[in-house]
Amino acid sequence: MKPNIKSKIPLAFLTIISIWWWYYYASSNALNEYGNAKYEWLFILDTLLVLPILCFLCESDKQKALLKTAILCCTSVFIGCLIIPEQNKVIFHFLESGRYFVLAIILVLEVTALVTVCLAVHASLVNKEDPDLAVANPIEKIFGSSLFSSILSIEGRVWSFALFASQIKSSAYRGDQHFFYDKKDGAQSNLFGFILLIIIEIPLVHLLLHFLWSSIAANITTGLTLFGLIFFLAEYKAVGKRPISIHGINLIIRYGLYAPLTIPLKNVSEISLNNSFVKRSRNVKRFNYFGVPNVAIKLCSPINGKTKIYLGVNSPEAFITTVNRAKIAV
Secondary structure, eight states: OOHHHHTTHHHHHHHHHHHHHHHHHHOOSGGGTTTTOOOHHHHHHIIIIIHHHHHHHHOSSHHHHHHHHHHHHHHHHHHHHHHSOGGGOSHHHHHHHTHHHHHHHHHHHHHHHHHHHHHHHHHHHHHTOOHHHHHHHHHHHHHOSSHHHHHHHHHHHHHHHHHHGGGOOGGGSSOSEEEOOTTGGGHHHHHHHHHHHHHHHHHHHHHHHHHHTOHHHHHHHHHHHHHHHHHHHHHHHHHTTOOEEEETTEEEEOOTTSOOEEEEGGGEEEEEEOOSOOOOOTTEEEEOSSSOOSEEEEEEEEETTEEEEEEOOSOHHHHHHHHHHHHHHO
16 A cells, blocks of 8 residues: 555544544434443544554554654544533543643643744854754754654744744855745745735634634634744745755755755756646655746655655746756765
8 A cells, every 4th residue: 555545544534433423422323222322432442542553553653653643532532522422421521631731732842842942043143053953953952853853843943933033044054055935926925915814814713703602612713823823924934034055065955944855966866947737746845835836856866755856946047057066066
């Protein structure tokens, strides 16, 4: 089975069993002894036992499997809260109270990322370090190189650009030559448009949910939307700051808040203009916001399973010429 299909099996399984158990708990028929056998342990067995096993069977990376298990199991508890009748809940009342534990973990992650960013940005300004390294190095010293460190690094970049964008200079990033992508198909302007839409939407949706559903639902939705707004604001600022750079024998692709991708120039088989739509594929990595990518890079050997990289940059011809010259120099 193809890896990209196999990795989607746990989510598909959760979707199917959620629909099935919703029907089981909401109906009254021979399946549940006409409403007398709506046992919660049936749903718990599928979601908290079978689902984690599927996650570890379908993911070769155990750290990724553990993260997927945690996310899907938390989602299943939320679904169970909605579909299991209150009178049939015994164990589920304890699981519902676990949401405070999950919120505590998220809060710890956010605070850790925020404190790390404050210290890292200050250090980078003093020592004129690469802002990416200033965020990633302290995290990796504490947690090592892992999926958890990668998540914290993304959080670090979000908060660094949300809070300290004015103090981050493009020239501080490693590289002999820098290229940007903020004006490609109006990428940064379009992101600003999304930010304005979110700002306008927040009070309207909050009031609508408050009066049509509940104040709790309104507060939760508004909180999540505000976090999304912080992400969009950070992305908007990062687009104009984080460059794609040629650094010695490497091409470093930084795109918005994406984790940087380093490609040895010797590994670039071909770089050319692109003007056609690029479909999603397991061997293709796309760095582009709007329109179609205008630069195609073919690799001699795969990086993280990717053999082709597509980019959207402001000046594709100049970028291609510079990369080709740098390849010759190497």
